[in-house]
Amino acid sequence: NAGVTQTPKFQVLKTGQSMTLQCAQDMNHNSMYWYRQDPGMGLRLIYYSASEGTTDKGEVPNGYNVSRLNKREFSLRLESAAPSQTSVYFCASSRVGEGSNQPQHFGDGTRLSIL
């Protein structure tokens, strides 16, 4: 059981390049999330998808777009990468629990450097 799988694990980009971070979960979870982790700032929510077919902005959505491709997959796209987007990106998923909070399960992250 793989859980949440993120690809790639590492990536170096030049300013202005674009790329898509991939995330897939095999736990049949309804909700999926993208976070970025920066030193001293914890994890900040970029976008989330409460269920297949829906997406919504989180705390820091500027410069990013997302696609909920199906129930399993949720991708994050940087259209024109900037050095400020250098970070570790985490994808997570959780089961929707009828108004109650359910644990979020995280992937191992994508380490992205933008030069």
Next chain:
Amino acid sequence: QQQVKQSPQSLIVQKGGISIINCAYENTAFDYFPWYQQFPGKGPALLIAIRPDVSEKKEGRFTISFNKSAKQFSLHIMDSQPGDSATYFCAANTGGTSYGKLTFGQGTILTVHP
């Protein structure tokens, strides 16, 4: 705006000691308070969580203490072990349609010396 403030940023404890990490929140609508543990190179994993209708929750060596009036909650790790060395994040969330949108603290790097 950081709605959940966590301290200390780093903590060094001797094996067998007690590790204490504190968090304070501002949003009184928060009603779910999880703690996540993260090892280097890995994603965070849920450690323990509490709701504000109880003042304490214990799971093994890990205890959450919650003070609703002070809007504070803390993680206590008893008999700390070198294997507990990790980064710990507190978080908070509201219920209803916002569930799942966690607000995280800044993180605490815990080092337990043998």
